[in-house]
Amino acid sequence: MSILAQTAMAPSTPVGQSGEPAALAETVLLALAAAGADETTLDTTREILATGQVYRTFATAVHDQNNRDLLPVVDMLDEIIGRVADQRPLKPLVDMIKREQAKEQQAEPGHHPWCKTGACITRHYDDGQPCTEHVGPRIDMPIPKDMGCASNQLLSADLHALEEFSGGPQVSFNSGGNGVLLGGPELDEVIDDLDTFVDGLRHLRRLMGQEKAQ
Incomplete structure (x- = not known):
């Protein structure tokens, strides 16, 4: 039937x-x-x-x-599906991927693909064994108009890895600021900025799964 x-x-x-x-x-x-x-x-x-x-x-x-090979794919698809279901724009996500692809380059030996190798710091123990602090991308959320923040910072996150300790990638999540009343247009701007910031956090999380070049 x-x-x-x-x-x-x-x-x-x-x-x-x-x-x-x-x-x-x-x-x-x-x-x-x-x-x-x-x-x-x-x-x-x-x-x-x-x-x-x-x-x-x-x-x-x-x-x-x-x-681990497919988890990043599933995470990306889940994010896309979530955006479509919530009727949120895909453009910020696509733009971020394009920017990273444009900057993508072969990782230097001993560094992660996301390293800003010029900013990474290598120290040596007494026995000559090297220890590197790997420095990666940083993302910041703009401060809303008329709002003052400690250290001129509202939200920021840095990707790094310190071989002296765990050696694995970690995100340093930072916040400081006071309250402010926002009207409709200002609140819309903050919402857009937060949306972009969360996209950045998801991207940093995906980068954490990349293997260090040998």
Whole structure:
């Protein structure tokens, strides 16, 4: 029996209340059919729902297996899907990726791909063993108009790695400032700045997974 033949049947589960993807997909299709959707629309919807189910299975498997090669891909896709679902613009994310690709270069031996090698500091122990403080990108959130901040800083984050201790990449998250009342336009500007800052944090987190060149 085709889905259109079931238009008189009410969905057994209210839309959005089923936890099973297959049941939820069937509920959506039944609701569309009951609303008079044609076969082309229903076929397209089936493909979209199937794509979502396949991706969900894939993403779950990647996380369950802790697949380090695919986790960055899943994280990026999750971010894109989240932005599309929330109707947030993709342009800030795309622009950041383009900037990083434009700056991307071969890592120098002993350094991470994200290192600003001119800023990295190498010291030597008494036995001659080198210890390097790797310095990476820094992101800052602009200070809203008429707001004063300690050290002229509201939010910032730095990516670095200190071989003397853990040796692994870490993000230094910094904050300092006082309160300020914001009108609508000023608040919109702060929201946009925060959105860009969070994109930067996600990017730094992805960089932390890159292996150091040998």
